[in-house]
Amino acid sequence: MAQQILKTAAIEKSSHLEYFNIATSVDCVLFGYEQKQLKVLVIKSDLQEFMGLWSLPGDFVRVDEDIDDASYRVLQQRTGLNDVYLEQVHAFGSVNRHPSGRVITIAYYSLIDITNHQLRLTDNELHWHPVFELSKMAFDHKLILDTCLQRLQEKVMEQPVVFNLLPGKFSLRELQDVNEAILGVELDRRNFRKRISLKNWLEDLNEMEEDVPHRPGKLYKLKDELLRHGKKELHEIS
Amino acid sequence: MAQQILKTAAIEKSSHLEYFNIATSVDCVLFGYEQKQLKVLVIKSDLQEFMGLWSLPGDFVRVDEDIDDASYRVLQQRTGLNDVYLEQVHAFGSVNRHPSGRVITIAYYSLIDITNHQLRLTDNELHWHPVFELSKMAFDHKLILDTCLQRLQEKVMEQPVVFNLLPGKFSLRELQDVNEAILGVELDRRNFRKRISLKNWLEDLNEMEEDVPHRPGKLYKLKDELLRHGKKELHEIS
DNA sequence: TCAAAAGTGTTCTACATACACCCATGC
DNA sequence: GCATGGGTGTATGTAGAACACTTTTGA
Known part of the structure; x- marks a missing residue:
């Protein structure tokens, strides 16, 4: 095997300067x-x-x-x-x-x-x-x-990311609206709630919507342990 | 609204030269x-x-x-x-x-x-x-x-990419082996074959393995329309 | 006849989908 | 009392996972 002279990083740098443009x-x-x-x-x-x-x-x-x-x-x-x-x-x-x-x-x-x-x-x-x-x-x-x-x-629909678009407290209707806005489709309310429920992402706040012109919905928040901060990426949370 | 003087790309370039390093x-x-x-x-x-x-x-x-x-x-x-x-x-x-x-x-x-x-x-x-x-x-x-x-x-397991690792003709056993090597797990043979069959990716060549020290398996190839060439990426093929 | 791998089907569970009715509130 | 959306359950279809025996070939 031929013996090769190793370059240092400094030498390599000088020989590659033309690529720094x-x-x-x-x-x-x-x-x-x-x-x-x-x-x-x-x-x-x-x-x-x-x-x-x-x-x-x-x-x-x-x-x-x-x-x-x-x-x-x-x-x-x-x-x-x-x-x-x-x-x-x-x-x-x-x-x-x-x-x-x-x-x-x-x-x-x-x-x-x-x-x-x-x-x-x-x-x-x-x-x-x-x-x-x-x-x-x-x-x-x-x-x-x-x-x-x-x-x-x-x-x-797989990862709990969409909550970053919403205030800390939200109703299931608001959550569904966001999903529909992103996906550009209408979702069935019962099936949507079932799926969200299976994910187990939410905590019931025991509070209700106010100032709505209809029957108020319950308010939820994302579970604390699923909150993501700063630059950290979400991975593999079900 | 304040009127803004538009830069040309050429002007912008000269003001950003320090970033080209x-x-x-x-x-x-x-x-x-x-x-x-x-x-x-x-x-x-x-x-x-x-x-x-x-x-x-x-x-x-x-x-x-x-x-x-x-x-x-x-x-x-x-x-x-x-x-x-x-x-x-x-x-x-x-x-x-x-x-x-x-x-x-x-x-x-x-x-x-x-x-x-x-x-x-x-x-x-x-x-x-x-x-x-x-x-x-x-x-x-x-x-x-x-x-x-x-x-x-x-x-x-979702997209027909793994075929790029194999010769044009292969047996289901080889295909399963590749999948196992990539995923680092063992797969059930019957379930694997069922899943591949559902994907409908393969064409039966009506040929058999040769020179194997056991019962030879059938040979398949990837369907022509799923072959990918050059730099083109695979997207959303089921 | 033996070793090695090919080939194959059923059951169970989990999840997605389709679908309809009554309830609580504001006006 | 009416309009608006809240809240809920059942039936069906599909896919993945677990699991065992017979068949074919070469040596």
């Missing part, structure tokens, strides 16, 4: 739920090439920053929120996806309770847009949105 | 199946920092190259193969994951029929290693391997 960004699909609609936080593109089109919040990854941290920074900058569910979905790296140059982006999605948190919507070009009313977007952001939406749809 | 690479988890074991193609690390450890084949992404193309190039360079199943799994971007500098890597996995293709194993430091006999690897490659293995395990 691709930028990496993160883009965040921030989902919210409002008025029985699934929404996504979008911002008007400030590039002439995409004038008038909506884009996803994103930013370049800094040299001293983990990619998960970068996506969390974008989330915090735009919403002011902490302790939010965030999950990486896919990297998008077509050569011409960004007109500024070669930018590979890593897409994340997050679930946010719009109604109970005050967002930092300082920029009025930033707003919650109904997911199913976006057709064309800047860059490849429509593809990114669709990919994240699909991931969310796959996850929603 | 993170390198992007792809790493490939190339799975194979041999001697009733799931194997992965690994190569001795040539970095002093990881002397003696196995690493995954990978390379930097070129400026004029899609990331999917980059992973396919790595695959072809190492194996000489075309028309191989390849799927992106996850981006890994911890700040210190690579000692040469800031390198974000995008992990792919692929499934390869070892036995019927002649690999370009020109480098004798490159070899097929049993997946379950790797504990420590260079970089964060053990984490990457585990992540890809988990993805494969999730997919294997």
Whole structure:
């Protein structure tokens, strides 16, 4: 066997400098739920090439920053929120996806309770847009949105993620409405409740809805042990 | 609403040049199946920092190259193969994951029929290693391997991917062996065959095994319409 | 005739689905 | 009293899991 001279990492670095001219960004699909609609936080593109089109919040990854941290920074900058569910979905790296140059982006999605948190919507070009009313977007952001939406749809009935879109207390009707808004289908009430009941995710608060123009429903919350904080991902909870 | 001056992409590029100093690479988890074991193609690390450890084949992404193309190039360079199943799994971007500098890597996995293709194993430091006999690897490659293995395990009984590890003709016993090797469990033969039969993936070739020291089994092939070529991903086939 | 693996069917359980009626509240 | 949604149970179909015996071939 031929004896090979080992390179040090420092030597390798100098020989590969030409590859350090691709930028990496993160883009965040921030989902919210409002008025029985699934929404996504979008911002008007400030590039002439995409004038008038909506884009996803994103930013370049800094040299001293983990990619998960970068996506969390974008989330915090735009919403002011902490302790939010965030999950990486896919990297998008077509050569011409960004007109500024070669930018590979890593897409994340997050679930946010719009109604109970005050967002930092300082920029009025930033707003919650109904997911199913976006057709064309800047860059490849429509593809990114669709990919994240699909991931969310796959996850929603299996894992207790959808609670991140709701206030701490909610009725089964609200929970069903969120699921329907995400999946874009109507669900049978009895079967839905049976399935939720089997999952054993909920704790009965022994409280009732108030100020509803009909018979009030019971209020529930997600069991404490299923609450997820910050960047931690959900895995394999049944 | 304040009127905003739009930037062109060219202007934006110049203001973001400092972010173009993170390198992007792809790493490939190339799975194979041999001697009733799931194997992965690994190569001795040539970095002093990881002397003696196995690493995954990978390379930097070129400026004029899609990331999917980059992973396919790595695959072809190492194996000489075309028309191989390849799927992106996850981006890994911890700040210190690579000692040469800031390198974000995008992990792919692929499934390869070892036995019927002649690999370009020109480098004798490159070899097929049993997946379950790797504990420590260079970089964060053990984490990457585990992540890809988990993805494969999730997919294997649902989607017709495992056939990429086998020759075109195979017996149900071989198919079951592959599944067991991937999942690390024993499966009941009758239930396995029932499940495969329900999937309706197979075409009976009306041929039998030969040169086996026992009663020969029937040979099957994957139905033509389920064959996948090149970089195309499999989606939602039942 | 023996060893080794091929081939095959029934029962039980769990879960998804389809479906209809009475109840509590606000107005 | 009426409109609105809350709350509940049964019957059916499908899929997965457990489980054992006979058959075919090569040696």
